[in-house]
Amino acid sequence: MKFLIAFVALFALALAAPPQKDAVVLRQESDVSPTGFKNALQLDDGTVSEAQGDLKQIGEEQAVVVKGSFSFVADDGQTYSINYIADENGYQPQGAHLPVAPVA
Numbered sequence: 001m002k003f004l005i006a007f008v009a010l011f012a013l014a015l016a017a018p019p020q021k022d023a024v025v026l027r028q029e030s031d032v033s034p035t036g037f038k039n040a041l042q043l044d045d046g047t048v049s050e051a052q053g054d055l056k057q058i059g060e061e062q063a064v065v066v067k068g069s070f071s072f073v074a075d076d077g078q079t080y081s082i083n084y085i086a087d088e089n090g091y092q093p094q095g096a097h098l099p100v101a102p103v104a
Contacts, residue, residue: 021045023043023045024043024044025041025042026044027040027041027042028042029041034055035054035055036052036053036054036055036064037051037052037053038051038052039051045072045073046071046072046073046079047070047072047073048069048070048071048072049071050068050070051066051067051068051069052066052067053065053067056087058088063087063088065085065086065088066084066085066086066087067084067085067086068083068084069081069082069083069084070082080097081095081096082094082095
């Protein structure tokens with residue numbers, strides 16, 4: 001459950017920047033089941049978000065494992081993209097503009 005909370009918080013943060021104009025939804029899909037979810041969102045300002053979460057047994061607990069991506073056009077005109085996994089190992093984002101921790 002904490003992974004889902006982290007995912008929702010990070011997703012909200014990514015979309016929290018105030019838009020220059022009202023964005024128009026070009027595509028919005030959502031499918032929720034007792035064992036997972038899928039959602040997709042595309043806006044006319046270049047914002048795209050897709051995620052899939054599945055219920056997974058981890059030891060004696062259940063957790064939602066989320067895989068997804070989002071991208072947006074920043075004020076500098078460049079498109080930034082993030083692919084991520086949120087699972088028992090935490091939130092693991094990957095993007096060309098993100099720093100990579102050195103391997104010890």
